[in-house]
Amino acid sequence: MIKFYYLSGSPFAWRVWLALEHKAIPYQKIDLSFSDGDLSAPEYLSISPRGKVPAIVHENECFVESSVILEYLDEKFTESKNVLFPSRTLARARVRQLINEVDLYLDLVSRKLMNAVFFTRQENWDPLRIIEASNRVSEELATINRRCDLFFGEQLTAADFTIFPIVKLIERLGKLAETVGGEVILGDRIEKRVSELENLPIFQKTWPPHWIEK
Ligand SMILES: N[C@@H](CCC(=O)N[C@@H](CS)C(=O)NCC(=O)O)C(=O)O
Structure with missing residues (x-):
């Protein structure tokens, strides 16, 4: 196992x-x-x-x-009917593209925001740094948001399992950033996709145990 x-x-x-x-x-x-x-x-x-x-x-x-x-x-594990990467070349490339968008760009800027709010004691928070990091995260999300139709379709794929967790983390960071004037904009299409996924049983089942609210 x-x-x-x-x-x-x-x-x-x-x-x-x-x-x-x-x-x-x-x-x-x-x-x-x-x-x-x-x-x-x-x-x-x-x-x-x-x-x-x-x-x-x-x-x-x-x-x-x-x-x-x-x-x-x-x-x-090919016996499962649920695939993570579509068999069609174009669709598979787009899933990989989304993963790279997240891993090479969005992750980088969300770490800056995480360092500014999660890993800095609140009394040492620098509002300008937090606002700047929030803006960078919003910019990266906007580049994904514009192309959502390419990345997400009827079937759940690795693209969904990639975007959902990082957006949920960013939402939490965004709430903290708001307290000093930062604003994280998820984008309408990302927001829609994530809210559709949120109620599916596997997303509920795998919610991070230490996050109290769902
Ligand atoms: N590119 C890696 C990133 C993994 C990663 O950065 N994990 C973080 C937690 S979100 C970690 O283990 N951090 C502990 C450390 O760096 O000491 C992946 O996709 O698995």
């Missing part, structure tokens, strides 16, 4: 959890704690050399990088 190394609140780990559930792949979820030092424990570093989540172990092989894990799961 797949061992799935998970950290609550990580959008990348959430992506893999959604994929496992969507494809109904049996797995054992191992909850790691950042504050307990689980990610830097030698045992975990032998699985995930950079001490990052998610990671999976399957058939004695270790896999890291959430987008690679999704591709692996899709290619390995």
Whole structure:
């Protein structure tokens, strides 16, 4: 059975959890704690050399990088009727494009906002830094929002499992940013897609346990 190394609140780990559930792949979820030092424990570093989540172990092989894990799961577990990557070349390229938009651009700016509000003590918050980071996040979201029709269709794909977790995290960051005048704009199409996904059972089931409200 797949061992799935998970950290609550990580959008990348959430992506893999959604994929496992969507494809109904049996797995054992191992909850790691950042504050307990689980990610830097030698045992975990032998699985995930950079001490990052998610990671999976399957058939004695270790896999890291959430987008690679999704591709692996899709290619390995072909008996599931639910695919993560469409078989048509064009549709598959567009799913990969969305993943790259998130991993190479949106993630970068959302980390700036996360550092400014989550990882800075509130008494040291710099409103200008927070507003600037909020604007950068909004700009990146706008480039995705404009092309939503290319990325999302009738079927759930890896594109949905990629956008949903990071948008949910950004919403939380945005609420904090608002308190000092920052504003994160998700975009109408992203907002619509995310709200449609939110009520589906797998999204509810995989909600980060430490996020109290749903
Ligand atoms: N590109 C990686 C990103 C993984 C990542 O940055 N994970 C964060 C949690 S969201 C992490 O493990 N951070 C701990 C650390 O860097 O020490 C992926 O897609 O899996």
